[in-house]
Amino acid sequence: MTLAAGTELATATNEHLANISNTLIYSAMAVYTLAFFAYIAEWLFGSRSKVGRTAAALTPGAAKAKGKAPAVTVNKAGGTAVLERPKVVVRSAAGARDVPDGPGAHGGDEQGDLYGRIAISLTVLAYLIHLGGVIARAASVERAPWGNMYEFNITFSAVAVTVYLALLALRKNVRWLGLFLVTTVLLDLGIAVTVLYTASDQLVPALHSYWLYIHVSTAILCGAVFYVGAVGTLLYLFKDSYESKLESGGTPGRFATSFLERLPASASLDKFSYRVNAAVFPLWTFTIIAGAIWAESAWGRYWGWDPKETWAFITWVAYACYLHARATAGWKGRKAAYLALIAFGCWLFNYYGVNIFVSGKHSYAGV
Amino acid sequence: MSKTTTDATPERADGTPPERADDADLGAAGSQLSTAPREELPNLPSLGVIGWARWFWRQLTSMRVALLLLLLVSLGAIPGSLIPQSGTDATKVADFRKAHTLLSPVYDKLGLFHVYSSVWFAAIYILLFVSLIGCIVPRTWQFVGQLRGRPPGAPKRLTRLPAYTTWRTETEPEQVREVALALLKKRRFRAHLAGDAVAAEKGYLREIGNLAFHIALIVMLIAFAWGQLFKSEGNKLIVEGDGFSNTTTQYDDFKSGNLFTTDDLVPFSFTLDKFTGTYETNGPNRGTPRTYQAALTYSQGAYGKEQKRTVKVNEPLSIGDAKVYLTAHGYAPVITVRDGKGKVVYSDAVPLLPLDSNVTSTGVVKVLDGYKNAKGVSEQLGISAFFLPTYTKGSETASTFPALDNPVLNLTPYHGDLGVDSGIPQSVYQLDKSHVKEYKDAKGAQLRDNLKPGQTMKLPDGAGSITYEGTKEWANFQVVQQPGTDWALAGALTAIFGLAASLFIQRRRVWVRAVAGPDGVTVVEMAGLGRSESAKVPEELGDLAGILYDQDEKTTPEPEVVPAEGAEK
Numbered sequence A: 001m002t003l004a005a006g007t008e009l010a011t012a013t014n015e016h017l018a019n020i021s022n023t024l025i026y027s028a029m030a031v032y033t034l035a036f037f038a039y040i041a042e043w044l045f046g047s048r049s050k051v052g053r054t055a056a057a058l059t060p061g062a063a064k065a066k067g068k069a070p071a072v073t074v075n076k077a078g079g080t081a082v083l084e085r086p087k088v089v090v091r092s093a094a095g096a097r098d099v100p101d102g103p104g105a106h107g108g109d110e111q112g113d114l115y116g117r118i119a120i121s122l123t124v125l126a127y128l129i130h131l132g133g134v135i136a137r138a139a140s141v142e143r144a145p146w147g148n149m150y151e152f153n154i155t156f157s158a159v160a161v162t163v164y165l166a167l168l169a170l171r172k173n174v175r176w177l178g179l180f181l182v183t184t185v186l187l188d189l190g191i192a193v194t195v196l197y198t199a200s201d202q203l204v205p206a207l208h209s210y211w212l213y214i215h216v217s218t219a220i221l222c223g224a225v226f227y228v229g230a231v232g233t234l235l236y237l238f239k240d241s242y243e244s245k246l247e248s249g250g251t252p253g254r255f256a257t258s259f260l261e262r263l264p265a266s267a268s269l270d271k272f273s274y275r276v277n278a279a280v281f282p283l284w285t286f287t288i289i290a291g292a293i294w295a296e297s298a299w300g301r302y303w304g305w306d307p308k309e310t311w312a313f314i315t316w317v318a319y320a321c322y323l324h325a326r327a328t329a330g331w332k333g334r335k336a337a338y339l340a341l342i343a344f345g346c347w348l349f350n351y352y353g354v355n356i357f358v359s360g361k362h363s364y365a366g367v
Numbered sequence B: 001m002s003k004t005t006t007d008a009t010p011e012r013a014d015g016t017p018p019e020r021a022d023d024a025d026l027g028a029a030g031s032q033l034s035t036a037p038r039e040e041l042p043n044l045p046s047l048g049v050i051g052w053a054r055w056f057w058r059q060l061t062s063m064r065v066a067l068l069l070l071l072l073v074s075l076g077a078i079p080g081s082l083i084p085q086s087g088t089d090a091t092k093v094a095d096f097r098k099a100h101t102l103l104s105p106v107y108d109k110l111g112l113f114h115v116y117s118s119v120w121f122a123a124i125y126i127l128l129f130v131s132l133i134g135c136i137v138p139r140t141w142q143f144v145g146q147l148r149g150r151p152p153g154a155p156k157r158l159t160r161l162p163a164y165t166t167w168r169t170e171t172e173p174e175q176v177r178e179v180a181l182a183l184l185k186k187r188r189f190r191a192h193l194a195g196d197a198v199a200a201e202k203g204y205l206r207e208i209g210n211l212a213f214h215i216a217l218i219v220m221l222i223a224f225a226w227g228q229l230f231k232s233e234g235n236k237l238i239v240e241g242d243g244f245s246n247t248t249t250q251y252d253d254f255k256s257g258n259l260f261t262t263d264d265l266v267p268f269s270f271t272l273d274k275f276t277g278t279y280e281t282n283g284p285n286r287g288t289p290r291t292y293q294a295a296l297t298y299s300q301g302a303y304g305k306e307q308k309r310t311v312k313v314n315e316p317l318s319i320g321d322a323k324v325y326l327t328a329h330g331y332a333p334v335i336t337v338r339d340g341k342g343k344v345v346y347s348d349a350v351p352l353l354p355l356d357s358n359v360t361s362t363g364v365v366k367v368l369d370g371y372k373n374a375k376g377v378s379e380q381l382g383i384s385a386f387f388l389p390t391y392t393k394g395s396e397t398a399s400t401f402p403a404l405d406n407p408v409l410n411l412t413p414y415h416g417d418l419g420v421d422s423g424i425p426q427s428v429y430q431l432d433k434s435h436v437k438e439y440k441d442a443k444g445a446q447l448r449d450n451l452k453p454g455q456t457m458k459l460p461d462g463a464g465s466i467t468y469e470g471t472k473e474w475a476n477f478q479v480v481q482q483p484g485t486d487w488a489l490a491g492a493l494t495a496i497f498g499l500a501a502s503l504f505i506q507r508r509r510v511w512v513r514a515v516a517g518p519d520g521v522t523v524v525e526m527a528g529l530g531r532s533e534s535a536k537v538p539e540e541l542g543d544l545a546g547i548l549y550d551q552d553e554k555t556t557p558e559p560e561v562v563p564a565e566g567a568e569k
């Protein structure tokens, strides 16, 4: 009798926690939506300003002759002696476009900037609620929050926002990511709560291993960073065609101009996504190896060409392709960017496609 | 992204893109800043077999082809993940064959049911690895050469380099150079004095990491291939109290690689003393297994000392190259069958197959000989068994908890000929009912009964009895022998560290030139060059310049270096 009563009590607590988690996730979505509108307002107000720096730098016949002036002065010496110390002149490589970075979504407009700041504050707030939702969920199922695709989704977007906020906190120039990130997070959470929702389910003993915790948590982190890289790559492709159009004397459409003028220069976007992808590639390698170590102790073989393993391998090779392409003269720039997008596509397919369309040993991760 | 090279052969010079001409005055400054091969324009060979062979080899070991082969490997791996593979799931392949009679022969020809051991997939990765070796060997030599040599001297016009700074000082040029040399050496640059300037280079670990990474890939491939060829894998179901010794004949099923011989099996034997499963008893995870463990007594070799060990799901027992995994478990009710005269004709634990996560199980007891019915005629008995480890009223056909909380064994006996002598192989878990008859109970319905441990069911008309004595557990063990695993792991770890070094470390050069200007004042110029454009190079240069500048008391900033327009700050 006492045992039964205890059981009910425990079940009630867990259900209670699960409900709290659901409420938090819905609240986070509401706040993300507000953030989304604030980002939109930032972009809208930003469109009032007529920046046109890229156009000024690239339009043939414009005042500034290409390749003549050195680009930027970096002053790195800290402390009081700054003014006296010699300055370092940085010269970009021959053949590169000398394009300044755009000012960001607000386009230098004060009101736009204000909305942008509001948007970031709202993102932080939504993120905290979101994080609370993930933690409550973990507490309710008494294990790590990635036992099924619903949990994987809510954790994944929380990590993606963590990456973004961490980059912001490190004072990296990533404010331009905000709108795209929040849109994706809303989509991701929307799919999670409508299509993928699972009340709770159980893990089989094969999933009881700290290697699994390492493997899955790094996989989620890699995915989030790859995602940030992919957004950078995509915007790079747009910005690059915009710049080459200007360079060849064309006039891009008004929307494209207003939008792309405010983004960083294509070279900066390219470098950003390369850094992000390259930084996380060793971690992805480690993720696969951690998976292999776990598979060895759980299934008796470290590599068995299970669909999930195969796609992790394909993703890995695709990113290796991208890194090689960057190191090879003829493949830099757009071609390498396409490879990076394909590689991210492989990662996405491994996550959604393989869980939904293909069955394998990993299928107990549950749709 | 190496710049112009001085040691370039004539063909290499052809490949220099026009914009690089602008950098020609950099001289050797940027040469050999990496060991990456230069991309050559595909110019066709002129003459002869040797010419072609050389051309082919050069193509194969070029980065472009490496890229292509990498792409092909990833493309080639795709079909294997979408089409059922005979190596992982033979029954699915059979189903697929039945469903797609037109496609299947084509797939067979293309080896699409075993992609990862197919000829074409092997061709791709072998080419890739030949290319890899062809790439590593010359790069290693080149790198050794770079280590033996010294960083190239300063180019004539340092202003042309990606990061540049200058100032003036009253200090003598020699002294400035000496101080710079000491500073750079302290910062672990390889530095030396070359003419009027100090030349320094750092970040060789990048190249070492990159080479180590690529070599580790080869080690991993060989270890994996080796493991596949000499691998063996067998399954054995063991009831508590029973034993096993490692010979192929003892396995329930056994698979092995192409080069495996039975002599390769590690000699050992073990007994399953006890299997323990515990489960969550409440909360949303009620019924979730918390522990699965098997207590074993094992001995190594033919006459080895007996040792005790507990094997868990993620903790196999390792004996030499062999690993013993616990892969499944279930219940084995102990059943005693007596004939009409009360003689025990069967008494054994019967392993049943679990059907669901609460271990609802089924199986068959087969009494093949020794049984005589009430009339003294020899017959065979087949008893269908259906088992619930935890029976709850209202849930008659499914167990409600995986542990043995309230076990109930439902038995349905048959008699007649079980057909096991017909020569057709039969599953021990299935009953061929074509030549057997049911028993009838008093009401004329088919005889079946639910038994609790210790209970006995009587067969009608004095045909004997069946007793459910109690329950043992069984565990399934998978014994895997895959040599080379340690090598694969070592390769994997090397690959990670090599990769990290290769991606995070910048290889860069710094030059410090100090000469007396026309007015007698010393002009110091510093420049930095990285392998790729990185913000770190100017940062580091600014740092070094700041130190040199601050150490020197007789300096004046050079007014001529004006920030460009569009500069930040």
Ligand code: HEM
Pocket: A317, A319, A320, A323, A324, A327, B001, B034, B035, B036, B037, B060, B061, B062, B063, B066, B070, B128, B131, B132, B133, B135, B136, B210, B214, B217, B502, B503
């Ligand atoms: C087996 C598949 C291979 C994989 C997974 C792989 C992976 C990688 C990765 C991830 C990098 C990036 C490191 C960096 O950017 O510095 C790299 C660099 C490099 N790889 Fe590979 N590689 C493979 C095969 C090859 C082959 C066949 C060649 C030679 C033809 C080659 C030549 C190079 C070179 C020269 C670099 C350095 C480029 C540089 O210094 O920037 N790799 N490789």
